Amino acid sequence: xxxxxxxxxxxxxxxxxxxxxxxxxxxxxxxxxxxxxxxxxxxxxxxxxxxxxxxxxxxxxxxxxxxxxxxxxxxxxxxxxxxxxxxxxxxxxxxxxxxxxxxxxxxxxxxxxxx
Amino acid sequence: xxxxxxxxxxxxxxxxxxxxxxxxxxxxxxxxxxxxxxxxxxxxxxxxxxxxxxxxxxxxxxxxxxxxxxxxxxxxxxxxxxxxxxxxxxxxxxxxxxxxxxxxxxxxxxxxx
Numbered sequence: 686x687x688x689x690x691x692x693x694x695x696x697x698x699x700x701x702x703x704x705x706x707x708x709x710x711x712x713x714x715x716x717x718x719x720x721x722x723x724x725x726x727x728x729x730x731x732x733x734x735x736x737x738x739x740x741x742x743x744x745x746x747x748x749x750x751x752x753x754x755x756x757x758x759x760x761x762x763x764x765x766x767x768x769x770x771x772x773x774x775x776x777x778x779x780x781x782x783x784x785x786x787x788x789x790x791x792x793x794x795x796x797x798x799x800x
Numbered sequence: 801x802x803x804x805x806x807x808x809x810x811x812x813x814x815x816x817x818x819x820x821x822x823x824x825x826x827x828x829x830x831x832x833x834x835x836x837x838x839x840x841x842x843x844x845x846x847x848x849x850x851x852x853x854x855x856x857x858x859x860x861x862x863x864x865x866x867x868x869x870x871x872x873x874x875x876x877x878x879x880x881x882x883x884x885x886x887x888x889x890x891x892x893x894x895x896x897x898x899x900x901x902x903x904x905x906x907x908x909x910x911x912x913x
Binding site for chain 1: 834842843844845849890892896898899901903904
């Protein structure tokens with residue numbers, strides 16, 4: 686098991702373009718989380734899945750953002766019509782059951798730069 | 801609302817010196833607390849966590865943290881810092897019914913050789 690994998694590691698896009706990130710969690714983990722981290726800040730919760738069901742979304746997740754986890758395995762996070770304010774590190778994490786038991790395992794993140 | 805405060809934005813210590821990074825939390829019930837470390841351009845690595853029981857918890861890389869309910873604190877310590885410890889450190893509390901982490905703003909650690 687190689688941990689949580691995120692692709693791509695870096696993405697530069699022009700304002701107004703759509704981008705999609707992928708996260709592959711640890712195989713036996715049923716929960717998957719997305720966080721966003723801007724410069725000088727701690728990560729902020731965006732959304733989480735239990736298996737294929739998206740159970741909670743933050744107010745930070747505007748209508749331009751959509752996340753999916755088909756079949757309860759990998760997940761994708763899509764941002765439509767990107768804005769400069771979307772520039773951030775997007776982190777994925779997974780856990781087996783509730784994080785209260787085991788905590789999260791984070792991936793290395795996808796750094797998005799919108800120019 | 802639940803929150804975590806890390807009062808020190810930057811800390812500089814000499815290699816071999818002791819380290820203490822401060823974390824204060826605001827949470828109504830018994831908190832589940834974490835310390836993570838992040839190297840430049842990387843994701844977060846879990847150093848240690850506190851759920852219950854012994855208030856002094858040991859983590860990886862020689863780190864430990866002490867939970868003090870009376871002070872609402874969960875400070876991270878290391879007796880002797882190594883140059884490779886230079887990174888950003890985040891304290892977090894589990895919120896949202898155990899489904900999400902609320903992080904502090906982080907403390908950037910610089911180690912002088």
